[in-house]
Amino acid sequence: MAYKRLLTIQDISCVGQCSLTVALPMISACGVETAVLPSAVLSTHTAGFTGYTCRDLTDDFPAIEKHWKKENLKFDAIYTGYLGSTKQVNYVLSIMKSAAKEKCVKIVDPAMADNGILYPAFDQKYVNAMKKLVAVSDIVLPNITEACFLTGMEYKEVYDEAYIKELCKKLKALGAKKVVLTGVGYKKGRTGVVCYTNKYSYYEHKKEEKGRHGTGDVYASAFAGALLNGKKLEDAARIAADYTLLCIQHSQKGANFYGVKFEPEIKNLIKMLER
Numbered sequence: 001m002a003y004k005r006l007l008t009i010q011d012i013s014c015v016g017q018c019s020l021t022v023a024l025p026m027i028s029a030c031g032v033e034t035a036v037l038p039s040a041v042l043s044t045h046t047a048g049f050t051g052y053t054c055r056d057l058t059d060d061f062p063a064i065e066k067h068w069k070k071e072n073l074k075f076d077a078i079y080t081g082y083l084g085s086t087k088q089v090n091y092v093l094s095i096m097k098s099a100a101k102e103k104c105v106k107i108v109d110p111a112m113a114d115n116g117i118l119y120p121a122f123d124q125k126y127v128n129a130m131k132k133l134v135a136v137s138d139i140v141l142p143n144i145t146e147a148c149f150l151t152g153m154e155y156k157e158v159y160d161e162a163y164i165k166e167l168c169k170k171l172k173a174l175g176a177k178k179v180v181l182t183g184v185g186y187k188k189g190r191t192g193v194v195c196y197t198n199k200y201s202y203y204e205h206k207k208e209e210k211g212r213h214g215t216g217d218v219y220a221s222a223f224a225g226a227l228l229n230g231k232k233l234e235d236a237a238r239i240a241a242d243y244t245l246l247c248i249q250h251s252q253k254g255a256n257f258y259g260v261k262f263e264p265e266i267k268n269l270i271k272m273l274e275r
């Protein structure tokens, strides 16, 4: 495998096992150089904790981009997650152009909503800005809630394949070349992931009833790591799903806490990549 270099743009939640504290160790462990651009620094993530601090780093972006341009720093992949502000999205759009190698894969995880609602920091303006990032993505990686906010479709907890296909088509109409839609379950006790390119494919697996915060970031990071290890889209989507399930199951062994215990399972992710 050629040595690949990825840039990920998302926040540092100092405590809480999400975003960069997940992406950096995981993607590095997959053998990929992982450069980071922190969108903001928060004392914790925003789901469940109260009184968290947040330093938005939006205003640092132009100078960082300028320096990278001067140094001619470019990446094989750019993966975006939770961003710091609506204004920041425009800077990210610019970096997506200036820091991309010719065949750069752009993975956009909209990371803004779950269970039918937006995260506390976000509003409709942010959703509209996120559509612009989706428009330049090679792969958009939302959950159903995020897909609904992006497309304007009604959020449903119970749905059929026609509804999911419609969501995927609308995401592609926004400009995404490929769609990987997570958390799709048609039967009780089951969930899975849909890949939508020109064709629809579905990988189904067991659903653990107790959802965990941060699983979206674990999923996206495993997916990016697998893809940059040369796995095909559907295989990367399946490996990420199997790994995320392992992490959720591992988390259930201990006391309830704020994130996913992904670290002890990294060795199994590496084994899956070697198959």
Ligand code: PXL
Pocket (backbone or CB within 6 Å): 011, 013, 018, 019, 042, 044, 045, 046, 047, 082, 111, 119, 213, 214, 215, 216, 217
């Ligand atoms: O896991 C997504 C995420 C990332 N970063 C921050 C968050 C969340 C979800 O709530 O609050 C700061």
